Amino acid sequence: MKAFSITAALAAFAFGLSIAPAAGWADAARPVLRAGLTLEVSTLDPVRATNYGENIIVLNVYDMLVMPMPDNTVVPWIAKSWDVTDDRKTYTFHLRDDVLFHDGKPVEADDIAFSMRRVLTLPGLVGGYLRNVDKDKIEIVDPRTVRFQLKEVDPTFIRALVNLKILNAKLLMANKAEGQYGEYGDYGAKYLQSKDAGSGPYVIADFKSGEGLTLKAFEGYKLRPFAPGAPVEVKLRIIPEVVTLENKMLAGEFDVSLVSPSPPRVKIFADNPKFAVDTWPTLNNYYVVMNTTKPPLDDINVRKAISHAFDASTVMNKIYSGGIRLKGPVPEALLGKCEGIATYEYDLKKAGEYIAKSKYSADELKKFKLEYASTAGAEAFEKVGLLLTLNLKKIGLTAEVKTVRWTDIVGAQTKPESAYPFVFFYDSARVRHPSPLLGFYTKKGWGSPYPSGGIYWQNPDVTAAMEKASVLPDGAPEQYALYCEAQKKIAAEAPAIFSHNDIRVQPRWKYLVTAAKQDGGSSQYEYRFETFRFDTKDPDFVANQSK
Amino acid sequence: MRFLRRVLNMLVVLLIVSLLMFVLVRVLPGDPVGAALGDGATTEQIEKFRVQMGMDKPLQVQYFAYLRGLLEGHFGVSLMEPRDVGTIVWERLPATLELVVCSLALAILVGVPLGILAATHRNGPIDQASRLWSLTGVSFPNFWAALMLQLVLGAALSLVPITGRITGPPPEHITGLYLVDALLTGNFRAMGDAARHLITPTIVLALGPLAQITSMVRSSMLDELSRPYVGFSQAVGMPRFLINYKYVLRNAFSSTLTLIGFLFPLMIGGAFVVEKVFAWPGLARFGADAILANDYNAIVGVTLVICLFVVVVNFVTEELYVALDPRIRLER
Numbered sequence: 091m092k093a094f095s096i097t098a099a100l101a102a103f104a105f106g107l108s109i110a111p112a113a114g115w116a117d118a119a120r121p122v123l124r125a126g127l128t129l130e131v132s133t134l135d136p137v138r139a140t141n142y143g144e145n146i147i148v149l150n151v152y153d154m155l156v157m158p159m160p161d162n163t164v165v166p167w168i169a170k171s172w173d174v175t176d177d178r179k180t181y182t183f184h185l186r187d188d189v190l191f192h193d194g195k196p197v198e199a200d201d202i203a204f205s206m207r208r209v210l211t212l213p214g215l216v217g218g219y220l221r222n223v224d225k226d227k228i229e230i231v232d233p234r235t236v237r238f239q240l241k242e243v244d245p246t247f248i249r250a251l252v253n254l255k256i257l258n259a260k261l262l263m264a265n266k267a268e269g270q271y272g273e274y275g276d277y278g279a280k281y282l283q284s285k286d287a288g289s290g291p292y293v294i295a296d297f298k299s300g301e302g303l304t305l306k307a308f309e310g311y312k313l314r315p316f317a318p319g320a321p322v323e324v325k326l327r328i329i330p331e332v333v334t335l336e337n338k339m340l341a342g343e344f345d346v347s348l349v350s351p352s353p354p355r356v357k358i359f360a361d362n363p364k365f366a367v368d369t370w371p372t373l374n375n376y377y378v379v380m381n382t383t384k385p386p387l388d389d390i391n392v393r394k395a396i397s398h399a400f401d402a403s404t405v406m407n408k409i410y411s412g413g414i415r416l417k418g419p420v421p422e423a424l425l426g427k428c429e430g431i432a433t434y435e436y437d438l439k440k441a442g443e444y445i446a447k448s449k450y451s452a453d454e455l456k457k458f459k460l461e462y463a464s465t466a467g468a469e470a471f472e473k474v475g476l477l478l479t480l481n482l483k484k485i486g487l488t489a490e491v492k493t494v495r496w497t498d499i500v501g502a503q504t505k506p507e508s509a510y511p512f513v514f515f516y517d518s519a520r521v522r523h524p525s526p527l528l529g530f531y532t533k534k535g536w537g538s539p540y541p542s543g544g545i546y547w548q549n550p551d552v553t554a555a556m557e558k559a560s561v562l563p564d565g566a567p568e569q570y571a572l573y574c575e576a577q578k579k580i581a582a583e584a585p586a587i588f589s590h591n592d593i594r595v596q597p598r599w600k601y602l603v604t605a606a607k608q609d610g611g612s613s614q615y616e617y618r619f620e621t622f623r624f625d626t627k628d629p630d631f632v633a634n635q636s637k
Numbered sequence: 638m639r640f641l642r643r644v645l646n647m648l649v650v651l652l653i654v655s656l657l658m659f660v661l662v663r664v665l666p667g668d669p670v671g672a673a674l675g676d677g678a679t680t681e682q683i684e685k686f687r688v689q690m691g692m693d694k695p696l697q698v699q700y701f702a703y704l705r706g707l708l709e710g711h712f713g714v715s716l717m718e719p720r721d722v723g724t725i726v727w728e729r730l731p732a733t734l735e736l737v738v739c740s741l742a743l744a745i746l747v748g749v750p751l752g753i754l755a756a757t758h759r760n761g762p763i764d765q766a767s768r769l770w771s772l773t774g775v776s777f778p779n780f781w782a783a784l785m786l787q788l789v790l791g792a793a794l795s796l797v798p799i800t801g802r803i804t805g806p807p808p809e810h811i812t813g814l815y816l817v818d819a820l821l822t823g824n825f826r827a828m829g830d831a832a833r834h835l836i837t838p839t840i841v842l843a844l845g846p847l848a849q850i851t852s853m854v855r856s857s858m859l860d861e862l863s864r865p866y867v868g869f870s871q872a873v874g875m876p877r878f879l880i881n882y883k884y885v886l887r888n889a890f891s892s893t894l895t896l897i898g899f900l901f902p903l904m905i906g907g908a909f910v911v912e913k914v915f916a917w918p919g920l921a922r923f924g925a926d927a928i929l930a931n932d933y934n935a936i937v938g939v940t941l942v943i944c945l946f947v948v949v950v951n952f953v954t955e956e957l958y959v960a961l962d963p964r965i966r967l968e969r
Contacts, residue, residue, distance in 0.1 A: 126916075130926065132718045213686060270689065283719065299718060300729060300918030301801065329800055329916045333784055338799045341792040467929060497931040637795075 121624040122635060123321035123602075124344050126329035131303065134294060135282035136255035137212045146348065146617045147326070150305060152255030152288035153313060155183055155202065156248060158615045160608055162424075162522055164248055167313060168197055168256055168289070172248075178561065179240045181247065187234060190310045191258040191289045199236040203228045204259035206238065208277050219250040219521060245564045246523040252615065253521075258287040291316070291620040292324060302327035305619070319603075319623040339365075339597060342634035345624075346598040346605050348617070353411040359597035364630055368596040371414045372609040373421055373519035375527070376405070378462075378478065378587040379544040383506040386450045386458050392487075393584040395444035397434035399481040404436075406590045409473045413590035418577040419531060420524040421591045423609075428574035432581040441485045452486050460489040463510040465496050471514045474589075478512070503543035513544055516592075522610075524573040525560065531580050532556055547585035552576045601628035647948040654944045655707070658937045659700050665931070690714065703937075712941075713934030717926060722938035726920060730942065731813025732802055733912070733919035737904045739816075739835055740842035745897065748847045752854025752893075756862060757881055767851050774848025783841045783914040790837060797836050800916035805830050838915040842908055846900045853896050857889035891961055898954030902947040 127143035136148040157167040166172070169183040189197040209216050210225045227239035240247060262278030265285075269276025278287065286294045291314065292305035305324040307316055316322065329335040336351050338344045340358070351359065359365045378400070386392045406413035414422065417431040448455065460482070462475040475491035482489045489512065494502075502508040520526060529535045530545050532553045537543075559572035581588070598605050604623035606616040624631055687693050691702055706713060712722035755767035791799035798804060808819040808827040816835070819828035861867070862885055870880045909921035920939060927935035 130717070138719075213683070270685075279719070298918070299725065300923065301916075327801065327916065328918070330913045330922065331916070334787060334800055334914050334916060337784070337787045337792050340788075341795065341799055343799060495929060495931060 119626075120322045121319065121626055121631070122323040122325060123346070123619055123622060123624075124325045124327070125346050125348050126327050126335040126338060126344055127302070128328075128330055128332055128335060128349055130300065130328055130330075131297070131326075132299075133283055134286060134297065134303075135279060136257070137209055137216050138279075138282075139216075142348070142614060143326070143328075145614045147294075147303065147305070148255055148288075149290070149614055149617060150292045150324070150619055151286045151290045151294060152257070153189065153197075153290045154254055154256065155251050158249070158252050158522060158610060160616075164252065168202075178243045178563075180237065181240070182231065182235060182237045185234045185236070186313075188312050189289055190312070191261070192286060192293045192308055192310075193258065193261060194310065195258060195260060197256060197289050198233045199230040200233075201256055201259045202236045203230050204262075205254060205257045208257065208274075209254060211271060211274075212277055212279065216253045216255075219246075219253045222247065243561050245560050245562070245569065246521045246525050248564065249521045249523050256289060257282075258289070261287045291618065295323075300328060307620070311620070314618075314620055316620055317623065319626055320620050321622055321624065324619050336597075339599075341637070342599070342630070343637050345602045345634070346622075347596060350411060350593075350595040351597060353408075356411060356595050356597075364600060365597050366600050368598065368605070368607070369412075369593050370608045371421075371423065371591050372594045373423060373522070374516050374592050374609075375416055375419065375421060375519075376410075376413070376514070376516045376589040376592060377416065377419075378474075378589065379503075379509075379513045379515055380584075380586055381506065381509040381511050381544060382547045382585050383509075384511065386448065386455055386487075387460075387511055389448050389450060390583055391444045391448040392450065392455070394434065395441040395448070395485055396478075396482065396487070397584045397587050398437050398441035398444065399478070399485050399487075400434070400587045400589065401436045401477055401481060402589050404477060405474050406592070409470050409477075410590070410592050411595050412593040414593075416588040416590050418581040418588055419527045419586075420573065420577055421519070423591075424519060424522060424527075425524050425573060425577060426570055428570075428577055431578050432584075434584065434587075438481065438484055441481075445485050445487075455486055456488060458488065460487065460511040461492045462489055462512040462514070463494045463499050463502070464491050464514065465499060466493050467496075474514050475512070478587075500543060504537050506546040509544040509546065515543070523564075524570070524577075525556070528552070528556060528573060528576050528580070531576070531585065545585060547583070549579050549583065552579045555579075599630060599634065601625045601631035601634075643952060647952065650948050651941060651944060655704070655937065655941055656700065658940045659703060659933075660696065662931070662933045662936050663696060663699075690716075703934075712938040715927070715935045715938075716932045717930050717935060722934045725923060725935070726938055726942055728813070729918060729920040729923050731815075732917060733905055733908055733921055735814045735816060736835065736838055736842060736911070736917060736919060737901065737908060739839045740904060741846060741897070741901060743839055743843040744846035744850050744900075747843075748850030749854050749893070752851045753858060753881065753886060755851065755855040756858030757877075759859065764855075767855060771848045771852035771855075774844050774851075777844050779841055779844070779910045780914060782844055783837070783911060786837045786841060787914075798834050799837075802834050802918065803827065803830050804834070807831075838911050838917055841915075842904060842911045846904065849896060849900070850893060853893045854889070857892050858885060861885045861889040887961060891958055894954055894957055894961065898950050901950045902943060905946055906943045 129141040129143050131143050131147065133139060133144060134147060134151070136152055139145050139148045153168050155167060155169040156164040158164050168185060168189050170186045171184045173182045174180070183202065185197065185199060185202070187196070191197060206220070206223060206228055207225060209220055210223060222240045222242055222244040224239045224241050229237040231237055262281060263274070265281040266275030266278050267280040269279065271277050281287070284297050291308055291311045293308050295304045295306040297303040303326055307322040329338065332349060332352060333355070335344070335347060335349065336355050339347055356367065360367045380387045380393060380396070382388055382393065402415055406415070417433055445452070445455065462479060464472040464475045472491060472493065479489040479491055499510070499513060502510060503513065530538065531547060531549070533548050536546055555572045555576040559569045562569040594609060596606060601624055602622065603625050604621065608616060610616040691699055703713060710723060712726065714720065715722045715725060718725060751767050755764040758764050787799050790796045803815060805827065807815055808824045809822045811818045811821055815831035816828060819825065819831060867880060867885060870884065871877070906921060906924070908919060909925040911917065912919040912922035913925070920942065923935065924939035927939060
């Protein structure tokens with residue numbers, strides 16, 4: 091019995107030792123960036139990437155012909171220059187000759203052509219940005235020159251190229267599986283589920299579905315060489331719960347948060363001297379889409395009344411962590427100076443006045459039961475809905491919040507007959523240009539299931555202004571004047587409640603001296619990790635790196 | 638023969654569940670294909686994808702194709718992760734199993750002795766504490782308990798990692814259960830690493846079952862202790878320990894066994910909150926995500942696997958009844 095007790099005690103001691111935290115050492119020359127993603131990474135294929143985490147990963151593994159810059163310009167990247175014909179429909183790109191894929195193969199024109207054909211062939215988000223490219227007129231002029239022909243003039247084309255990630259054609263064809271695309275098989279889709287074929291600053295070292303992935307610096311990367319203090323390894327872990335992610339930040343297991351903390355938790359980081367909290371306005375538009383094809387929302391006065399009954403200040407500052415009021419579909423950061431846009435401040439008296447002007451009587455209005463579709467699982471969306479329905483009741487409108495699965499919402503929004511009266515959406519500027527955001531308010535944009543899905547409103551003046559702007563040189567003052575005109579016309583008729591652009595709050599440990607600084611839209615270019623910098627001498631850096 | 642008949646019954650249950658789930662997820666509103674392909678997918682691409690997934694065929698044809706696939710080991714392709722659901726389930730099941738088995742073991746190892754002590758010291762401090770525990774344990778929201786433990790044990794005291802299954806390299810894959818694989822390969826560093834990660838999620842998932850088991854053992858023991866044979870045994874001088882553990886507990890344990898039989902599959906399906914908060918890469922989290930994404934094949938696949946556990950555990954529980962109480966005969 092005694093011998094047994096001694097053995098058991100020794101075994102317990104050994105087990106205790108084995109589960110004790112292992113000591114580690116930080117390597118100042120090889121800093122590791124650790125961060126969490128709240129959404130699952132389902133694919134590493136640039137064409138199929140949809141959520142912010144997948145976009146951040148492909149952005150770091152792949153490179154593009156052009157690179158967006160913080161001042162809203164785009165600069166040559168893999169392409170060293172390009173020519174445009176006078177009709178603005180043919181673009182010829184001249185490539186650098188020193189860009190290598192991760193397997194050492196140089197990036198050539200056939201890779202660019204392959205990547206563009208693949209994007210246009212496979213279903214997915216990215217193909218939508220580049221749908222004006224004529225797939226049959228992609229020309230490889232020589233190994234360093236490639237030419238694209240547009241089906242129609244597209245002022246966003248160069249900016250949309252940020253979404254075209256360049257793939258190693260030879261590698262993908264060597265690893266193609268059986269598929270429906272003839273000689274291309276599956277276009278390497280299966281291979282790209284978990285592997286990379288890129289030329290970007292990082293290579294995928296390890297990927298585990300449901301857990302996360304590790305990126306390692308690509309030693310042959312020449313487009314923006316790694317400076318001292320730049321992370322040579324990036325560990326991204328899937329943490330579905332934001333509060334857990336914040337706890338990991340506090341424990342020093344993460345260096346930076348790629349998502350904003352919940353409003354009450356921001357203070358915890360702000361009050362902690364070891365953390366810095368950066369803030370900047372995002373390009374995420376928050377708005378309530380109204381189905382203007384159905385009564386009573388077909389009445390402009392009812393829509394204006396509803397816009398006045400929307401308490402944007404409470405939504406921005408109490409439900410979200412602050413924001414900038416949105417006046418129309420395009421945020422100020424993208425449109426520049428545009429004065430005279432109708433604004434709808436929270437004013438129930440004014441709302442009542444518009445109700446009185448409505449073609450529907452008060453009794454008729456009471457009979458309508460307006461549903462506000464709130465995405466299941468999105469607590470903030472529900473709160474916005476509850477606030478809106480409460481205020482609508484005060485002006486004699488009956489509305490109720492209905493929790494609906496996201497897939498059901500997107501299905502319903504594709505047709506005016508099934509679109510909900512109200513849906514709260516947020517939409518990131520997928521291309522940093524006013525045109526795609528305004529395009530939803532022309533007939534061409536109808537039927538989209540996604541934000542801004544469910545808009546079935548148009549105005550001939552808006553359509554005409556958009557058409558005129560599309561043939562002007564990108565960024566020309568006349569072009570932006572037309573966009574401003576369109577924005578004003580849209581706001582004047584209130585086809586949606588334009589709420590706000592939210593504020594991104596980024597807590598980071600102070601030893602991470604350079605991290606993201608501003609919003610890059612859905613291309614997430616602000617998260618190119620080779621631009622991040624650590625102060626590797628900071629004692630907290632040393633302590634945390636071993637966790 | 639009895640065994641064969643029961644296996645056949647299990648197969649019939651699984652078949653009915655598969656049919657029910659297959660039809661139910663398809664008749665519910667919502668188009669998962671559009672959502673899976675993302676914005677920018679044209680109607681033509683959506684239709685092509687629908688054909689590729691076999692969704693253009695009549696429901697009965699789709700179902701028989703699904704069954705044929707099951708026989709070949711294919712659960713169909715997930716819309717969330719374009720891979721076979723079987724592969725994903727196979728990858729994720731060990732994580733959930735390891736968590737659930739550890740939690741259930743903790744609940745039994747603590748709950749049974751606590752229930753016995755409460756019953757044998759009725760109305761004493763231990764009993765009062767156990768009754769308080771039984772009430773609060775089932776009332777504790779897992780979510781809250783998880784976050785509190787993370788904050789205290791992880792963030793403030795740095796005693797345990799906050800999330801995940803392992804920090805360092807996982808042990809060589811044999812079963813997918815890290816503790817078992819580490820033990821089999823003699824990789825004690827990985828074993829310690831995995832054990833540290835298991836501590837908090839195991840405690841949180843065990844809270845409710847522990848309270849239920851404690852309460853059930855206590856009440857069954859009290860029932861049994863009031864029977865005449867207990868008084869007689871005491872009167873003839875049989876040691877109290879022997880009476881309690883050899884006779885009373887054995888007779889009282891069948892209801893607890895039923896409870897444990899229920900708890901095991903319930904914990905597999907219900908572990909999603911714990912898996913979400915602790916970023917545990919398990920099956921329950923995948924199943925919950927599948928429901929939100931309306932991922933047909935994933936919902937059916939996960940349900941079938943959980944159902945399989947229900948029928949297998951029921952089978953084992955019933956066999957254990959016989960072992961515990963020879964008066965019970967499953968077959969006349």
